[in-house]
Amino acid sequence: SYRKGGYHAVRVGDQFNGGRYVAQRKLGWGEFSTVWLAYDTTTSTYVALKIQKSAAQFAQAALHEIAILSNIADGDPTHSKCVVRLIDHFKHAGPNGQHQCMVLEFLGDSLLRLIKHNRYKGLKLYKVREICKCILIGLDYLHRELGIIHTDLKPENILLCNTIDPAKDPVRAGLTPILERPEGNLNGGATMTLIEKKLKRRARRAVAKISLRRESMGGNEPPKPERNLDGIDVKCKVVDFGNGCWANKQLAEEIQTRQYRAPEVILRSGYSYSVDMWSFACTAFELATGDMLFAPKVGQGFSEDEDHLALMMELLGKMPRKVAISGARSKDFFDRHGDLKRIRRLKFWPLDKILMDRYKFSETDAREFADFLCPIFDFAPEKRPTAQQCLQHPWINRSTSNQNEMKSKSNVEKVNVGMSNPHIKVGK
Ligand code: ATP
Ligand code: MG
Ligand code: MG
Helix, strand or coil: CCCCCCCCCCCCCCEECCCCEEEEEEEEECCCEEEEEEEECCCCEEEEEEEECCCHHHHHHHHHHHHHHHHHHHCCCCCCCCECCEEEEEEEEECCEEEEEEEEECCCCEHHHHHHHCCCCCCCHHHHHHHHHHHHHHHHHHHHHHCEECCCCCHHHEEECCCCCCCCCCCCCCCCCCCCCCCCCCCCHHHCCHHHHHHHHHHHHHHHHHHHHHHHHCCCCCCCCCCCCCCCCCCEEECCCCCCEECCCCCCCCCCCHHHCCHHHHHCCCCCCHHHHHHHHHHHHHHHHCCCCCCCCCECCECHHHHHHHHHHHHHCCCCHHHHCCCCCHHHHECCCCCECCCCCCCCCCHHHHHHHCCCCCHHHHHHHHHHHHHHHCCCHHHCCCHHHHCCCHHHHCCCCCCCCCCCCCCCCCCCCCCCCCCCCCCC
16 A cells, blocks of 8 residues: 555655654554654644545545534644644655645554453452443534534544653653654754754664663663553543534445444434434443453344344344334335344343453343443433433442452453344344
């Protein structure tokens, strides 16, 4: 993809926007872009630099994302709304074309990496609660104050906040600003500005400090940021607004990543803010258990969509007939009684039971967590609680101090009772 119209190739030390940003290392990439850690020489902070592919459709997508992100940043001057902050944007000309670039606040690992890091065992409930609170604050802001639907909420698109400020403490964060290409001084000492010289001196001091620390630790590994999140605030932010839209200007019919997709999207009954709430609840379950709640598959005689609807009904009970027949695609899946056409027998297994039977939650934990999540999984979108209402729920507002949650090693111990596709499907 590093060709005309594609990604822009970046080397450590490359400069952007007239030398303001200096590339440090690659943070990640997606279908549309590569994302680099960059040093902002104007503010002496680290930022995430998202460099879009250059072809027209990618540039247009970037401009849409920038419009949404600008709206988000303008309404959040105190940076307290748990959504990623756009700092700057500009165009960068390279051999593959003109690339739209977004400068975002530098965040940490995604929740997906956190789940993996925890070997898919699920996080302790007090952490799940802290993370849920942040996501809800973000969603409440987007929905109620800005009229924006994210449409692709999932663990991958929620990033942890860095617990160490890399600009204030680059050594502990394992970072030292790189102000020029390591393989050669392209910028020449003579053309260096005062601030660059100052930063370079600071960088040398930081390097000296790192080597000191290495010696005292007796290892070759550069110091790594603290990964153990026990006992600290787990703050996170919602990212990736490439698919975001204003509720009154919807663009796509098919939205959301499969496993986090709301039933009304499958049925094509129209959607609103409450699709994000559905994805939120799927994400909360995954954080607490390490497993995706719905992982539909095609089968003999039925599609992935039909399996998905069947899985939902096994967890939540039968979809009300009125809801089932309300979509443009309803006739593909349901008969006139509101029963699935091609999957006849379903095995009902409610959420609190799953939490107890498969994940060994205590009865109280299971009941309280299910009591929080179940109303969000209402098949009727307009009946789902809003993010603002969820923030009022007792489960979210429980204090952690009087619980055993922090002590228990892990709340999750999986038992093999074969949850994947438990329903008996009868092909017609
Ligand atoms: P997608 O196909 O998911 O839409 P994309 O090209 O729009 O991809 P993003 O998802 O925005 O790109 O970012 C790609 C990756 O870069 C993320 O998964 C994450 O690892 C990293 N990343 C993005 N933004 C930040 C940030 N603000 N701070 C740290 N890392 C980030
Ligand atoms: Mg992404
Ligand atoms: Mg994207």
